[in-house]
Structure formats: C-alpha cells, structure tokens
Amino acid sequence: MTGARVWGWGEDLELAGKNAQTYIDKRWKTTTEECSISISGKDKEDILFGISVYLSEPKEVESIVNDMIDIGLAGKGKLYFLTVDLYDSIVSESKVYRNDLSSIYESYKKREQYLLQKFKNHPRVKDLLNENATLVLSFTTTIISELESKRVNKVIIDSGNYELQYILNSLHLFANRAIELGMATRLLGYDLWGNVDDLEIDDLYVDNNKIHLWLGPPAVKH
Amino acid sequence: MGGGSAVKQHERRFLQGEREDTGKKEECGEAHWTIKAFGEYEVRKTEGGEYGLIKKGITIGTFSEARVEEERILFTLSRGMLLEVSEKGVREISTPEKAIFMGMIASDGSVTFRREPRLKGGYRTEYSSKFYSEYEELIRIFDKLSNETYGMTSHHYTRKRNGLITATIYSKGIYYDLSDLNLKPGPYEFHVPREHLDDEGKRAFLKGFFTGDGNVSVSGGDITIRIYSRCKEGLEELRQTLMDLGFHPHEILEYKRPSKETYYCFSIPTGEHIRFIDEIGSYKPRHIAIFEEIKRKRESGKK
Secondary structure, three states: OOEEEEEEEEEEOOHHHHHHHHHHHHHOOOOOOOOEEEEEOOOOOOOEEEEEEEOOOOOOOHHHHHHHHHHHHHHOOOEEEEEEEOOOOOOHHHHOOEEOOHHHHHHHHHHHHHHHHHHHHHHHHHHHOOOOOOEEEOEEEEEEEEEOOOOEEEEEEEEEEEHHHHHHHHHHHHHHHHHHHHOOOEEEEEEEEOOHOOOOOOOOOEEEEEEEEEEEEEEOOO | OOOOOOHHHHHHHHHOOOOOOOOOOHHHOOOOOEEEEEEEEHHHHHHHOOOEEOOEEEEEEEEEOOEOOOOEEEEEEEOOOEEEEOOOOOEEOHHHHHHHHHHHHHHHEEEEEEEEEEEOOOOOEEEEEEEOOOOHHHHHHHHHHHHHHHHOEEEEEEOOOOOOOOEEEHHHHHHHHHHHOOOOOOOOOOOOOHHHHOOEEEEHHHHHHHHHHHHEEOOOEEEEEEEEOOOHHHHHHHHHHHHHOOOOOOOOOEOOOOOEEEEEEEEOHHHHHHHHHHOOOOOOHHHHHHHHHHHHHHHHHHH
C-alpha cells in the first residue's frame, strides 16, 4: 500500500482535487487494483467523521474529490484533510457493514449496560454511589456505514462522538448528500466500531443525585 | 514592514525612537520625573508628555503613550504589540485584539506564501493570512481585529456550493509578523505564543481559538466543552495556557478513527464550565446560544 495526505485545512480547497489526481496519476502502477480517497473532519455538532470512496480506475478523480468536499461540508464544520491510498488488491471487498439500525441500537444498549456495570465499581465512582444516586454515562461511539455506488466501487462513511442519535443524524446527513450528488445510490447498513474496554474516565460531575460520567479513549502518555 | 527575524523586530521595536544620551536634553533643561522604577529600569515622564525608558541611566526608548498600572507599565508599539516593563523585566506582549486575531488564525486559519512563475520570467510571491468561516459575523470580527492591529482588512471569497467564506489578507508584513511568532507553521499545526501573552492576552487568545476550533456538545441534557485538534503539541500549549489562568483542563485524549487517522482532544471539567463561559467564551453564534442556555439552567437550578 502507498498513500499520502494530499490536502489539509488551510490549503486552497480547489487544490484538493488537482492534488489527488496528480498523486494518483504518478503512483498508479500496473499492479494497482484499487485506490481509496478519504476526507475527514468534524461537523458543527462536534461529530468526527470520515468519508471514503474506493475506485478501480484513476478517472474523474478531481470531480469525485470536489463532490466529497461538498458532502463533507454539508456538516457545516471543518475538513481536516484528504488522503489517497493505493492498493494491490480490492480492499473494499472486506469493508462490509450491513447491520440494520435496530441491531445497532441493541448493540449500543449492551455496550452501555456493560460499561455501567464496569464503572459502577470504579474507585472514583464507588464511594459516590449510594441508594439514591444514579449513574449517567456518556461514552465515545463510532458508527460506520456502507453505501452502494454506481460511480465508484464503494462509499464508506463513519461518524463518532458521545450521543448515538447525534452520530446517526450526522451519518445520515452525509449519506443523503452523497446520494443527492450521485456518489452513492443507497445506504446498505451499519456497524459499531471500536473497543469499549479501552475507555477511561474523562470527566466526572456530581449534580444532586446524579453522577455524570464521561468516558473517552486513553489519555496521551507524556 | 514586519520582515526579518524576531530578534531584529524586537530590536527595532525595543529601540523605537532611540536617542543616545547625548546630554542635549539636559542642556535644553526639559524637566522630567520618575513615575516608576523596576529593578534596573526606570520610566520617566518629560514635561513634553513623552515617556522615556531608562536602563542604567541610558535612555533606551522614548514613547508617546504609556499605560501605568500597579505592577507594570505598558508602552504601545506597532502591529498590535505592547512593551511591558515590570519587576520581571521587559517583554513584548500582544494587545488583546491581536491575541484574539491570532487565536482565530491558529484554529481556523492559515499563514502561507506561494511562489508562482511570471510569464516574463522570475517568480511572484504571494503572502497571505487567512481565516475561514461559514459565519459572516466571525468574518466581520476578524476584519475588525485585523484593522485595529494592522490597519488592514481582508478580501472575502465565498465558495458558492456551500457558503464557506475565506477572508484573506494579502500582506508580506503580516505574514512575517505572524510567522516570527511561529503561530501557524503548517496546515495542521499551531503554537500558542505564551511568552507574548499576559493573562488578558491569554484569555483573548483562547477566546479566538475556541471561536474557531472549540466544541460545545449537548448530550442527553449534559454539556461538554472540548477542543479537538490534529496538533498534539499545540493542544498541550492550550492546556498549559488554561492552567496558567487557574483552570484544570482534563488530560489530552487520543482518538483513533476507522480511517486510521488520529485526533487529539481535551475537555474542560463540568465544574469549570461557568467560569470558562464567563472568562473565555466564544464569538461563534452557536456557542453563544448554548452558553446562554447553560447559564440560564444553572441560574434556575440555584433558585
């Protein structure tokens, strides 16, 4: 695999497509079977998102990137960067996320119950919990979704933050824009991404009888 | 203009209007009196209304304006800078307006140059400092701060397909001024010029930064105040700046994404939200609306 970041926030948006096309034209070899173009950013609701398209022919890259930028900016937030990766196999075949929404809600609920049990006994929480106190959890979640496309091999969108409904709203906003622009034809399904065992306490706040606990990924080691 | 190294700029500003102690003043008999003394520095005011900065008996600077405070004196320099003289010594600090301006660029802007070949040969270099926003209100604030600091406003470009506004100031002087402060070394990087910020400047810088890259989330009725960035070093400097002001920001968390990219983020403890809103705040309309709601809820909760 070979890849590069071809555009970053602060650089001229119009250059993103040109840079991607130039990079792909230079690096595409006879052995290359597929490439991915990914854009990542943060929407106005603080949701981190990523949009990736997979294509087998290095054509119309500039137009695809311009549409990806428009999909990303539908979130009215910030685009961080655009990356391009080239592969010697069809990697998109392994990107299969086709669970329905009800199973996502169910898996999310299971995660929540698991974390409630786990953190109920955490030393910082245990002493605060009494008969009247309730533990309110917020934890980072990322949902990944697969979209069918006639224009490219596949479109993958992921969104992540602390509130499931906001995450799904964000994901659907990007998916709908992708369909509007002809990048995708329909949303095939979803999956929960990441491991909850890594989550640690980020913030703890006691308000009357409620113990609010925010769980996030591990802190950076200095 | 603002070109040259930080050292040279400092020399130019510090020795602004330098007059050797030739004794001519004494001959003219202009009266002066000491208004403050800090260690080896002395500040005199002449009967003509000027302020002289004296070090070991030698005048090292003469200024037309000064702000005398309990523990320091501030002299106005060019490009939104002040010379602060206190017991700790002498340093250049930014005005609050410039600090907000720098914070906005550090979060949602860029400081770049581009060389392009000319048709007739040689190269043309374009220096620009930019700020991006979908909010016209923020572009207006950016222009006001730029005008107050540098006497220049920006050119606006709106991306038709989504309304993102780019405010661009084409100026070599501003490019070098901000580059000397190492504000924005690359597209994903930023630094907090803490050595050039007093407490008021730190609050102002944070407000400018938060306006661009701050996040206020509402989750199940709870609020979180966070700052995300790709730049871990810059984020750590923001944490330090908050700690300088007595806040207790949480540790920086590392968010790995399905796309294998990594983001960094830290949050403000819930117990310090009101203080953050009161002392730092934001210019972003969405933030302001949520902040007002938080304060309203907390106030009604107290009653």
